[in-house]
Amino acid sequence: MKTTIAQAANYEEQTVTIGAWLTNKRSSGKISFLQLRDGTGFMQAVVAKNDVSENTFQLAKNMHQESSFYITGKIVEDKRSPLGYEMQVENIELIHEANDYPITPKEHGIEFLMDHRHLWLRSKRQHAIMKIRNEIIRATYQFFNDNGYVKIDPPILTASSAEGTTELFHTKYFDEEAYLSQSGQLYLEAAALAFGKVFSFGPTFRAEKSKTRRHLIEFWMIEPEMAFVDHDESLEIQENYVSFIAQSVLKNCQLELAALHRDISKLEQIKAPFPRISYDEAINLLKEKGFSDIEWGEDFGAPHETAIADHFDKPVFITNYPADIKAFYMKPHPDHPEVVLCADLIAPEGYGEIIGGSQRIDDLELMKERYEQHGLTGEAYEWYLDLQKYGNVPHSGFGLGLERTVAWIAGIDHVRETIPFPRLLNRLYP
Structure with a gap:
């Protein structure tokens, strides 16, 4: 089932596919946390090494900011999230690998940001x-x-x-x-x-x-x-x-x-x-x-x-x-x-x-x-x-x-x- 982040709450405990971009990520041993956006909203996706193929786990671990992909997984409740849910990832299909995205997750001056509006x-x-x-x-x-x-x-x-x-x-x-x-x-x-x-x-x-x-x-x-x-x-x-x-x-x-x-x-x-x-x-x-x-x-x-x-x-x-x-x-x-x-x-x-x-x-x-x-x-x-x-x-x-x-x-x-x-x-x- 293909859907969006804004509609994902309607598919709790179901497996869906979302087209998304990577805004940020962090990894800790056998788990990676991907911050997704798709134009309708923002959501976290959790990639556990034991739940996905080795290729999928390495892809999640090595992807760069603003890379695009289809991501498939189960929508589950997460009360810590502003949305109230997150995705437990099963598979990732890379569309485009982005490199050296200029607006990194750090402070930038307003003129720099306006130049890259x-x-x-x-x-x-x-x-x-x-x-x-x-x-x-x-x-x-x-x-x-x-x-x-x-x-x-x-x-x-x-x-x-x-x-x-x-x-x-x-x-x-x-x-x-x-x-x-x-x-x-x-x-x-x-x-x-x-x-x-x-x-x-x-x-x-x-x-x-x-x-x-x-x-x-x-x-x-x-x-x-x-x-x-x-x-x-x-x-x-x-x-x-x-x-x-x-x-x-x-x-x-x-x-x-x-x-x-x-x-x-x-x-x-x-x-x-x-x-x-x-x-x-x-x-x-x-x-x-x-x-x-x-x-x-x-x-x-x-x-x-x-x-x-x-x-x-x-x-x-x-x-x-x-x-x-x-x-x-x-x-x-x-x-x-x-x-x-x-x-x-x-x-x-x-x-x-x-x-x-x-x-x-x-x-x-x-x-x-x-x-x-x-x-x-x-x-x-x-x-x-x-x-x-x-x-x-x-x-x-x-x-x-x-x-x-x-x-x-x-x-x-x-x-x-x-x-x-x-x-x-x-x-x-x-």
Whole structure:
């Protein structure tokens, strides 16, 4: 019976065959302990000299790290194993003998590991992080599909910026100017006015020369847009979504969280509703915490976000930022037009902003004013102005950065480990 490590528990006291790689081994006289991986998980296989042929025992004893093989044996209970079982080996069929694998079971510098990212992905830690990433993606699709959203794929090559910034990757599109998308939001607004509730999940690009542990050049975003939804309703959707993915990881990634030594008590608290604090209140809180130089109208940096988040035991919404430091499409507060109906969701434990969202402008004359203020003239934005002309409605949306969310839920210090092949300021390889 051919199976996988993840399914082997279903075959207790039965003999099975698994295709695997060797991650490590140790031998003691007449017994060898092989640490296996097969992509679905990690497991120990025990090779006893008295239970196998001499060729099989010598093969087990002499195989090198990352050699590949089919291994056959009985699945037995082992309470010391995280999986709860191991294999008693009967036979090994070598597929490929690996020699001089560069990532040995010792400490390596981060630059060395990043240079060998194509191989580093095989490690137990990276496997756990990628499985958590995958669970967040799976839960994302479940949440939005179960709640009546339609997935829409916005273009990656665009003629304009979603937020009117200059931090874009520029390219030629035949005889036109084009950019790599930094957000699909504007296109999703158009889709929301066609389908009601939509979401996208795809890569985005920011040409920011940043080296912080929170920034990537290429990253993935989940961006929902919702017609007939106001700002407060959007906040409820956001907190329910984040709660859902956190609880899904807790339920389905117990082995991976344990492998990363994640304090799951922190994640168990991630349940809606989340606390909310206005920008004005956040300024006052920061001054109380010793940030005496912070002034109204300034954006918050990482130290400010961390200080605010430390005041709560859940993610916290900071709402109603000054209009001057937010994007042109955000709707002004009806009672305080100097601020906009927006919110950033700040993750606890120093992970910073994971969501930015707002209610969008739905007034043609106001949008024309914004165009003039931000210099958004020209054909590139004409289609977006059409949304205001033809049947616009109150609508809201937000964007969640996947890699920052993975880092927070998995308890990872740097976002470079939360994406298979990170693109950083100094790294385009491998």
